[in-house]
Amino acid sequence: MSEPDLRNELGHAPTEPLLPIEKKLIGWSLGIGLVLLVILLLINQLFPVAS
Amino acid sequence: MSSTTDTTPLVVTRAPSSPWINDDWLAVWIGLLIFLASLAWLYGYDVLGWVVTTSVWIDPNAALGTVSKAYADLGGPGALVATYLALVGVLTIGVAALRANILRFVAAFTVVFVIAYASWIVGSYAQVAAVTPADLQKFGIPWSLRLTNEGGYIVALIAGLIIANVFPRFAEWLKEATRPELYIKIAIVILGAFVAVTAAGRLNLATTLIVRGVAAIIEAYLIYWSVVYFVARKWFGFTREWAAPLASGISICGVSAAIATGGAIRARPIVPVLVSSLVVVFAVVEVLILPFLAQSFLWQQPLVAGAWIGLAVKTDGAAVAGGGITESLILARSASEGIHYQPGWILGTTTTIKVFIDIFIGVWAFILGTIWTSYINPTIAGDKTKIIEIWERFPKFVLGFILTFAVGLYLALGAPQFASKLPLAVAEANTFRVIFFILTFFSIGVLSNFRKLWQEGIGKLAAVYLVSLFGFVIWVGLLISWLFFHGIKPPVVS
Numbered sequence: 001m002s003e004p005d006l007r008n009e010l011g012h013a014p015t016e017p018l019l020p021i022e023k024k025l026i027g028w029s030l031g032i033g034l035v036l037l038v039i040l041l042l043i044n045q046l047f048p049v050a051s
Numbered sequence: 052m053s054s055t056t057d058t059t060p061l062v063v064t065r066a067p068s069s070p071w072i073n074d075d076w077l078a079v080w081i082g083l084l085i086f087l088a089s090l091a092w093l094y095g096y097d098v099l100g101w102v103v104t105t106s107v108w109i110d111p112n113a114a115l116g117t118v119s120k121a122y123a124d125l126g127g128p129g130a131l132v133a134t135y136l137a138l139v140g141v142l143t144i145g146v147a148a149l150r151a152n153i154l155r156f157v158a159a160f161t162v163v164f165v166i167a168y169a170s171w172i173v174g175s176y177a178q179v180a181a182v183t184p185a186d187l188q189k190f191g192i193p194w195s196l197r198l199t200n201e202g203g204y205i206v207a208l209i210a211g212l213i214i215a216n217v218f219p220r221f222a223e224w225l226k227e228a229t230r231p232e233l234y235i236k237i238a239i240v241i242l243g244a245f246v247a248v249t250a251a252g253r254l255n256l257a258t259t260l261i262v263r264g265v266a267a268i269i270e271a272y273l274i275y276w277s278v279v280y281f282v283a284r285k286w287f288g289f290t291r292e293w294a295a296p297l298a299s300g301i302s303i304c305g306v307s308a309a310i311a312t313g314g315a316i317r318a319r320p321i322v323p324v325l326v327s328s329l330v331v332v333f334a335v336v337e338v339l340i341l342p343f344l345a346q347s348f349l350w351q352q353p354l355v356a357g358a359w360i361g362l363a364v365k366t367d368g369a370a371v372a373g374g375g376i377t378e379s380l381i382l383a384r385s386a387s388e389g390i391h392y393q394p395g396w397i398l399g400t401t402t403t404i405k406v407f408i409d410i411f412i413g414v415w416a417f418i419l420g421t422i423w424t425s426y427i428n429p430t431i432a433g434d435k436t437k438i439i440e441i442w443e444r445f446p447k448f449v450l451g452f453i454l455t456f457a458v459g460l461y462l463a464l465g466a467p468q469f470a471s472k473l474p475l476a477v478a479e480a481n482t483f484r485v486i487f488f489i490l491t492f493f494s495i496g497v498l499s500n501f502r503k504l505w506q507e508g509i510g511k512l513a514a515v516y517l518v519s520l521f522g523f524v525i526w527v528g529l530l531i532s533w534l535f536f537h538g539i540k541p542p543v544v545s
Contacts, residue, residue: 010293010509010511010512011511013288013289013290013293014290015288016284016290016291018284018285019426019427021422021426021427022280022284022291022427025277025280025422026277026280026281027277029272029273029274029276029277030273030274030277030278032273033269033270033272033273033274033277034274036269036273037266037269037270037274037531040263040265040266040269040535041534041535044263044535
């Protein structure tokens with residue numbers, strides 16, 4: 001792809017609406033990530049740094 | 052940053068025949084070769100003692116020396132030449148296996164080595180590197196930039212940036228030897244043994260740090276990725292083909308994650324290549340800023356700083372080497388306050404975080420590939436993502452890191468007859484690790500042609516990167532590093 005084409009593509013690409021599967025991917029990733037982080041934090045509280 | 056593919060951005064010159072080895076495996080073999088050679092010391096053979104090392108200097112004649120006194124007769128310049136010859140020999144064999152142009156590599160590597168190591172020597176000049184008042188007194192100087200001798204990494208990076216942006220034709224000529232991916236992967240394989248020896252002294256603390264490293268995986272893959280993908284798609288209107296590699300590049304591990312994702316969702320090759328170029332440029336900006344911020348604001352929380360660099364800087368080369376700079380700066384600041392932390396823990400934390408994130412690139416690419424080929428773009432018959440792709444995209448150099456770590460840990464804890472000699476043996480290998488860090492920094496600089504990126508019209512991509520990195524990734528990384536690592540201090544040197 002030539003540079004003018006690329007510039008044109010990036011500047012004027014037609015909008016692709018978010019599909020339901022994309023919304024699911026974003027939602028589930030974020031949700032699972034936050035839940036796992038909270039669980040890890042709790043584990044860290046239960047098992048403090050070994051010295 | 053790893054991949055089974057050639058991930059060096061902006062590099063287009065390659066021999067037409069396909070190589071029988073890739074960067075990852077080559078790094079494993081070269082790293083293991085250096086590690087095994089260093090282990091000969093355990094049996095009384097000082098095989099690597101001739102390697103050049105640089106001290107903080109005011110008298111140029113005292114700058115260079117051999118890492119082992121057994122080879123002191125070689126002298127500093129002799130050690131430098133010997134190190135160059137060894138590196139050019141081993142690397143030439145390696146890049147020949149990669150089907151690169153050997154003559155061009157040797158010529159370019161010679162120049163790369165000279166400029167990179169000269170930068171390191173400049174960075175070790177006392178008025179740049181001296182840290183403590185005792186050092187200033189020793190060298191008879193009233194002030195210093197206090198960058199430690201690892202400020203030489205910054206000098207090498209700046210030298211590379213000047214070449215890339217002021218002398219682009221010269222940068223083009225050096226291209227065959229500007230291989231930051233290869234250099235940093237070799238360094239990481241060697242680093243495994245160094246981290247093991249450091250960890251063996253405080254195994255409980257090391258285990259705790261590794262467990263906390265799991266948080267980094269969750270953050271990078273599940274939180275960063277989804278937010279950046281949403282920002283790219285919803286706020287900036289990028290298509291899926293651009294948004295997915297961009298999200299992986301910004302969130303996970305830069306170049307290799309962008310390329311792995313691009314391959315998994317069947318994007319055109321130009322997409323991950325351009326994203327990769329962007330990743331390298333932003334990594335340079337981060338390395339020039341974040342270690343100094345860490346020194347100013349996180350010096351009392353050294354491991355938070357180490358984890359933060361690992362989470363915020365998005366290429367292995369810049370992140371791990373940035374961890375090295377951060378460690379030097381924080382150790383220097385702590386030393387000026389009378390606290391002498393044991394070296395290796397901050398860098399070890401950065402490396403652990405980065406390696407943990409790397410390991411799952413293949414799994415994440417498989418998940419995205421499955422979603423794309425099954426739900427988003429299911430039109431290509433027979434082009435479903437296959438589970439073997441997880442292994443194909445697995446960063447093989449991580450195996451080298453794990454191996455040197457495991458062997459180092461075994462020798463430190465399970466072989467008492469070697470325990471006293473092991474730190475010296477690993478220190479010799481570690482000297483090579485430092486040299487590969489220097490080559491990485493210089494190479495990253497040479498590949499960072501800011502003007503070329505702008506000419507390619509990727510300002511909009513850069514805007515997503517800017518918003519995501521400085522508006523979200525850095526600060527969430529800092530928060531999570533703080534939550535999981537605050538209050539944990541490296542051991543103090545007794």
